[in-house]
Amino acid sequence: MTSAPSRRRLSFGTMLLLTLLLLLAAAAATVWALARWPGAARFLGVAEPGALAAPPAPAMSLAVQPQASALPSADAVRLAALEGRLARVESATQRAEGSAGRADALLVAFAARRAIDRGVALGYLEPLLVERFSATHPRAVATVVTASRNPVTLDQLTADFDALEPVLKGGAPNEGVWDGVRRELGSLVSIRRADRPSPRPNATYDRAQARLAAGQVDLALTEAMRLPGIARAGGWVRRARIYVAAHRSLDEVESAALLAGAN
Structure with missing residues (x-):
């Protein structure tokens, strides 16, 4: 038959074992909570309130992002090349139009001179001459047109x-x-400087x-x-x-x- 001191020692050992088991279970629960729930660290006071707010990796990506956006993409390069080609084409077109306009104006002017020299009317050249030059040279155009009508x-x-x-x-x-006599006599002898006609x-x-x-x-x-x-x-x-x-x-x-x- 077990004595009373033995039962007391057994109960004390059992209680100590249970206490250790409870402590281990609490520690495991704490570790699990810290791993699964970031807010638990702030609740238990083992982390600063803003320590777990933003992970470092996204911050690094944000720092690198402006540099990546600063580099031109392939579409931007192609667009710039197309704009440059378009500007060159427009410039060449303007030069071609200017050359064509100069050639047409010269053709009308030369044809008008040929008609005046031959002593014929301008005909179809008259409206072309008026259209091309009357805005800037009205007097010259009017003189040529009048002369052509009386060549x-x-x-x-x-x-x-x-x-x-x-x-x-x-x-x-x-x-x-x-x-008349004086004029005829004066034409026989004349005195003049050598450099004058x-x-x-x-x-x-x-x-x-x-x-x-x-x-x-x-x-x-x-x-x-x-x-x-x-x-x-x-x-x-x-x-x-x-x-x-x-x-x-x-x-x-x-x-x-x-x-x-x-x-």
Whole structure:
């Protein structure tokens, strides 16, 4: 029969064993809770409140992300290449359009000069000339159009000048007999500087005729205005001035045509 002291020792050992088992179970439960539930560490006071808020790996990826986005993608590179090609094509198209516009303007200007030189009307060239140049050179266009409706050619001016030789070398219409005698006597002997042209009618007429042969109607007109009988050749002077004005206007139109593509 077991005595009372033995039962007390047995009960104490059993209680100690149970206490150890409970402690082990509590420790295991604590470890499991810490592993499964991050909030348990904050509840038990073994971790700071913000320690487990953000894991380090996502922070590193966020730090690397701006560098990755800064690098151009393949689509961005292709898009930039296409934009560059498009800009070059547009520039080439503009240059081609400018060259075509300059060529068309020059063609119209040269055709108008040919018509004026031949002494024919502009015809279909007249509206083209007006459309191309009247906005910037209205006076020149009007002069060319007017001259084409009353054409004057170089051959006509030369032939008329040759026919007017006796008139141009003679005196003015209101010249008297005494004035004619003085003019004839003055033409026999003349004193002038060596660097000045001869004022004698024959020499002046020859210079004007040479200018006409060279196509220099403006200079020929200047020489002809020194002849004593020029007052009797008013029709020739008027036609010569029309010719000079028309060709100066054609020069202006051709200069504008050369700059048509640049504008």
